[in-house]
Every structure is written in structure tokens, then in C-alpha cells.
Amino acid sequence: MTAPFFQRLADRIERIDSVVSVGLDADRSRLPEHLTEKDLPQWAFNRRIIDATHEHAACYKPNAAFYEDAEGWRALRETVAYAHGKDVPVLLDAKRADIGNTTRQYAKLLDEVDAITVNPYMGRDSLQPFLDREDKGIFVLCRTSNPGGADLQDLELASGEAVYERVAALADLWNEHGNVGLVVGATAPEELESIRKQVPDLPFLVPGIGAQGGDAEAAVKHGLADGVGLVNSSRGIIFAGEDGGEAFATAAGNAAKRLKQRLNQYREG
Numbered sequence: 342m343t344a345p346f347f348q349r350l351a352d353r354i355e356r357i358d359s360v361v362s363v364g365l366d367a368d369r370s371r372l373p374e375h376l377t378e379k380d381l382p383q384w385a386f387n388r389r390i391i392d393a394t395h396e397h398a399a400c401y402k403p404n405a406a407f408y409e410d411a412e413g414w415r416a417l418r419e420t421v422a423y424a425h426g427k428d429v430p431v432l433l434d435a436k437r438a439d440i441g442n443t444t445r446q447y448a449k450l451l452d453e454v455d456a457i458t459v460n461p462y463m464g465r466d467s468l469q470p471f472l473d474r475e476d477k478g479i480f481v482l483c484r485t486s487n488p489g490g491a492d493l494q495d496l497e498l499a500s501g502e503a504v505y506e507r508v509a510a511l512a513d514l515w516n517e518h519g520n521v522g523l524v525v526g527a528t529a530p531e532e533l534e535s536i537r538k539q540v541p542d543l544p545f546l547v548p549g550i551g552a553q554g555g556d557a558e559a560a561v562k563h564g565l566a567d568g569v570g571l572v573n574s575s576r577g578i579i580f581a582g583e584d585g586g587e588a589f590a591t592a593a594g595n596a597a598k599r600l601k602q603r604l605n606q607y608r609e610g
């Protein structure tokens with residue numbers, strides 16, 4: 342059996358000295374002109390991004406939203422195989438979950454990738470087929486980075502806890518196989534700190550730095566559990582250079598390296 346995801350992630354973080362998650366959100370409207378002629382432009386783009394960034398990437402995080410048609414799924418499959426060929430795990434950002442028979446189908450996505458993001462709104466049974474995958478990583482949305490993240494997640498329950506605190510507590514209970522992490526946005530640094538205190542053992546995926554302006558220092562200081570966790574940037578890396586031609590890949594490589602170095606200051610500090 343393959344080693345558990347969080348163990349493999351810990352090994353990779355140590356080996357390349359990086360907690361950077363490179364978000365492969367290959368928006369077709371922003372791909373370099375010269376790649377749009379290719380058979381699968383997103384795959385052509387991702388391959389170049391992976392070549393340029395893999396030394397700095399603790400994982401790749403493609404968001405499924407950018408791949409949900411026949412051509413996109415083909416591009417995604419090629420991308421995942423290529424990332425694996427470079428020994429980089431892939432976290433599919435799919436934010437799935439549904440009633441039992443449907444969610445069992447969703448959980449099959451984990452046959453292709455190493456980890457996934459899931460939505461806790463429908464409760465434990467909607468996540469069970471994911472949680473049962475002991476060797477995979479299951480990241481539960483807890484306190485999201487978007488402006489409306491507070492609309493429901495910050496609501497106070499009768500017990501006095503906020504909804505996101507309840508989610509963190511439940512995720513901790515659901516972590517019977519040591520395969521559960523939380524998604525907590527860098528745009529909510531106070532919540533990041535308080536959730537870290539509440540669940541010291543759960544690794545976080547922290548999106549929202551770069552294009553969304555989140556707090557990179559808080560992301561590192563509170564996102565890691567015993568050194569393990571991920572800080573994601575998507576547009577800030579893959580679209581770092583849009584001057585045309587192949588220079589975009591070099592720009593992405595430099596952006597990933599700079600982010601790694603910046604985050605590492607806080608890891609070491």
C-alpha cells in the first residue's frame with residue numbers, strides 16, 4: 342500500500358524545503374497566445390508550468406472548475422500524470438460531497454489524485470467515502486478566503502461556537518485515519534490562529550495569498566501542524582508573467598521560488 346498522503350507530503354516538504362502549493366488554475370482566457378493552437382492548450386501550459394516550478398512545489402492544486410469539459414478532463418489527466426512523473430503529489434480542488442450514492446461516485450476522483458478538497462455542508466455521511474480512503478488527503482472547507490466566507494461560517498451557534506469552529510471540531514473527529522486537513526484562508530488570519538489552537542494536529546491548506554491579498558506570515562505560522570501544511574498561490578504563480586512567448590514559464594518558476602523563500606523565512610523564524 343502507498344504511504345499515507347500526509348506522510349508523503351511531509352517527506353516532500355522536507356526534501357525540497359517548501360510548503361508551496363502551486364495552483365494550476367489554467368484559465369483558458371489567459372493562456373499565452375502561442376499555446377492556444379495546441380491540441381490541448383491547458384496541458385501544454387501546465388506541462389511548461391510544471392517544468393518550471395516542480396523544484397519548488399510541495400504539491401500541485403488544479404481547481405476542477407477549469408477542466409470540467411471533455412477537453413479539460415483530458416488535459417487534467419495528462420497534467421496529473423506529468424506531475425506524478427516529477428514526484429509531486431496532486432491535490433484536486435473539487436469541493437465535492439453529496440448524498441451517499443452520489444458521493445461514492447465523487448470519491449472515485451481519488452483514484453486519480455493524492456488529495457481532494459471537500460465541502461462539509463451535508464455532514465459526515467456525505468464525506469464518508471472520502472474519509473475511508475486512508476492513503477489520501479481529505480481537506481475539509483472550514484473558513485474560506487472569499488469575502489462571503491463569513492456569511493455562514495462566522496455565524497454563532499447556540500453552543501456559543503462559530504460554525505467554522507464546529508466544522509474544525511467535527512473534522513478532528515472525522516480524522517480517524519490521520520488523513521484529514523482543513524482549508525482555512527489567509528485572508529482570515531485571526532481565524533487561522535484560533536483554529537490552529539483548537540485543532541493543533543490537523544494540517545491546513547491555506548489559499549488566498551497573492552491575488553487575494555491574504556497574510557502569508559499568518560498562513561505559515563498557523564497553517565502548519567508539526568511542519569506539515571500547504572500555502573497555495575495560483576494566479577500569482579502561473580500568470581506571473583504575461584509578456585507573451587515562452588517567458589511565462591520562467592516567470593512562473595521565479596514566482597514559485599520567491600514565494601518558497603518568503604514562506605521559508607516564517608518557517609524558520
Ligand SMILES: O=C(O)c1cc(=O)[nH]c(=O)n1[C@@H]1O[C@H](COP(=O)(O)O)[C@@H](O)[C@H]1O
Nearest residue numbers: 404434458485486526548552553574575576
Ligand atoms: O479550496 C481552495 O483551495 C480554496 C478555498 C478558499 O477558501 N479560497 C480559495 O481561493 N480556494 C482556491 O484557491 C485558489 C486560489 O487562487 P488564487 O487566488 O489565484 O491564488 C483557487 O483555486 C480557489 O478556488
